[in-house]
Amino acid sequence: MSLRSLLRAWEEFFFAKQSPVPVALFRIVYGTLVTVTLGLLRTDWLTWYGVRAWVSLQTALKLEPGDRLNLFSVIPQSDEGSFAGLR
């Protein structure tokens, strides 16, 4: 495979005009799965994300240092704050 045909295949795969329906469906299904996962976690939410959870926020930050997109670092450290994050 030549570089030119590789570039053409890349262009075709990523940028050719296609119906947006499959991606739209994928995003709907993915969003539904995320919502369902959060819903299934609801009964155990405080067990995992509450102030007295299995793992404290301090331990979690110690084990996984560094910056990250983390909702729990900005919401209040309380059970109510944790539930607000779920909502």
Added chain:
Amino acid sequence: MTAQKFADDELDFVERDAPIRIDRGVIARIALMSQRAKCIAINVFLAFHILAATCWCMPIDSPLIPLCKNLVRPYFLWAGLFQSWDMFAPIPKGTNTYIEATLIYRDGSRKIWTYPRVEQMSLTERIFKERYRKFAEHLQRDELDELLPDAARHIARLNSSSDNPVKTVILVQKVSFIVPYPHGHGAYVPGPLQPHILLGYGVQPEDLK
């Protein structure tokens, strides 16, 4: 309309329109450059993520892989793109395990508490409790030993009462190696369960609050 009038009108039109046409030309060039920059940025973004995700997941023992992983690690951790497929390759998991805790109460009594075992739950329960399986796997990883005191404190809170609190938690991992069945032509059987102490934890009064 006379020819002179037509020429004057045309000149007016050209004079009036010229600045606009120049502006339009500049705008078109800027739009083209912006389009090109956008195209380059999208391609760089795609190429970087394909390469980085491939290096991150590749179960190949090559010195380049850890190098690449270390380079992309801060970004992958920040964005939550990290994903491990070690369970499947290169060496699939070879043990059945679960966690128990021996609890010693203030009055000297003892109790064995078993961490929720997803493999013993009904299908409906499994759907809700899947996270317990995941967490149990993490608890048993040597590099995550710092999780154990938090887990011991949580178990103590779950099992304490105000008149008889838990004083000591001993976390025990029960391990059964999956071994080849003799003359089994590739079949495997679970070996006997062996206990392995993960942590002994003395519960402090503030742990129970």
